[in-house]
Amino acid sequence: GAVVSQHPSRVICKSGTSVKIECRSLDFQATTMFWYRQFPKQSLMLMATSNEGSKATYEQGVEKDKFLINHASLTLSTLTVTSAHPEDSSFYICSARKGGLGTEAFFGQGTRLTVV
């Protein structure tokens, strides 16, 4: 099966610092990766879509300068939360798609970010 690994699984950081979250497709090449944010007892909200080698496409209301996404290779995408604040505390989930028509997206295990 297709495995997507997300690291770290949990992180606590101080307000004003930046945090990087990695998303790796371990056994396939991901042409497209997605980043989601999930608040407790709520659904996953798409933040951005990134294609390898090009700039990410951000959803309306998501600050691209705050949530920096890099998809430098077919197996790695990173999300950096810059100048984090307590309201950025959330569960961040990445997803990777192999490419082709209608292929499912495989999800990482998520990263619990707590900003103190």
Added chain:
Amino acid sequence: GESVGLHLPTLSVQEGDNSIINCAYSNSASDYFIWYKQESGKGPQFIIDIRSNMDKRQGQRVTVLLNKTVKHLSLQIAATQPGDSAVYFCAENIGSGGSYIPTFGRGTSLIVHP
């Protein structure tokens, strides 16, 4: 369509019962749908998918029904077990071909009582 951001509805069932989880999707152009299971503190896990040229698909203990006329999906779980307790999301894939973007519905929390 789904109101992302509202708190999750809950379905409570007894072990051994059949469960039916419903989902309304928003885009009539969506043609590929997936049900995911999410356990606490984990990422979503694929359960079953269905394309719009089908109205029913069966897997192991699960069946997905698609009604395109009213933009409705359901997930049926047979002989529900305590291990099925989780949050279930339907995701419609918006876009076309290789540009599919999974968009999640509100989700339903399934609680199975032993």
